[in-house]
Amino acid sequence: MGSEGPSVVTVHVTGFKKFHGVAENPTETIVSNLEEFLKKRGLPKGLILGSCNILETAGQGALDPLYQTLESAVNKADSESSNSGRTIWVHFGVNSGATRFAIEHQAVNEATFRCPDELGWKPQKAPIVPADGSISRARETSLPVDKMTRALAKMGYDVMTSHDAGRFVCNYVYYHSLRFAEQQGIKSLFVHVPLFLTIDEETQMQFAASLLEVLASLN
Numbered sequence: 001m002g003s004e005g006p007s008v009v010t011v012h013v014t015g016f017k018k019f020h021g022v023a024e025n026p027t028e029t030i031v032s033n034l035e036e037f038l039k040k041r042g043l044p045k046g047l048i049l050g051s052c053n054i055l056e057t058a059g060q061g062a063l064d065p066l067y068q069t070l071e072s073a074v075n076k077a078d079s080e081s082s083n084s085g086r087t088i089w090v091h092f093g094v095n096s097g098a099t100r101f102a103i104e105h106q107a108v109n110e111a112t113f114r115c116p117d118e119l120g121w122k123p124q125k126a127p128i129v130p131a132d133g134s135i136s137r138a139r140e141t142s143l144p145v146d147k148m149t150r151a152l153a154k155m156g157y158d159v160m161t162s163h164d165a166g167r168f169v170c171n172y173v174y175y176h177s178l179r180f181a182e183q184q185g186i187k188s189l190f191v192h193v194p195l196f197l198t199i200d201e202e203t204q205m206q207f208a209a210s211l212l213e214v215l216a217s218l219n
Helices: 001-007 026-041 059-080 147-153 171-186 201-217
Strands: 009-016 047-055 085-095 099-105 106-108 138-140 159-162 187-195
Touching: 009 026, 009 171, 009 201, 026 047, 026 085, 026 187, 026 201, 047 059, 047 201, 059 085, 059 171, 059 187, 085 171, 085 201, 099 147, 106 171, 138 171, 147 159, 147 201, 171 187, 187 201
Parallel strands: 009 047, 009 085, 085 187, 099 159
Antiparallel strands: 099 187, 106 138
């Protein structure tokens, strides 16, 4: 029993609500149904699903709930005396023009929104965290993105590694999450998914579960 402790990973998952041009966000469905789906499918060995939250598709105006969500996971880990180094945040976002899944390697310190977010904000070439300096500053996940992409491709999923998470809310949230993760000694990952019209809901649910399986298997 004691030897199993260090291998356990707690994953916290987020998705987004609707936004301009996407009336039904597939990530809201995926994340809302993930716990029940995993109960039926079977939770991957060594994995705990810590929480599932749906975020407003907004940048600056949604920062407080984002940080409350991030901090609650750290506080929960501390209260349970678990190893916070085995806590992973997984953020799902939709790319409506995508034809396959994309594991995002990094986020950039730039907010240039192509349309207003759900709270009406439309920044252009603005630093997400001014204290971090230039809008060209990038933060990378410490997770082995290429290795994970290969593992998921072997399972039959149409998946790629991406180095550009855009400059909209997905990149905005990922940048804050990566910064927070670095400060807390935990890990963060962002995954873009297509619309359900492109890859059906069942396949996307299977993909989400397989992604968690891959995360649980990492050393």
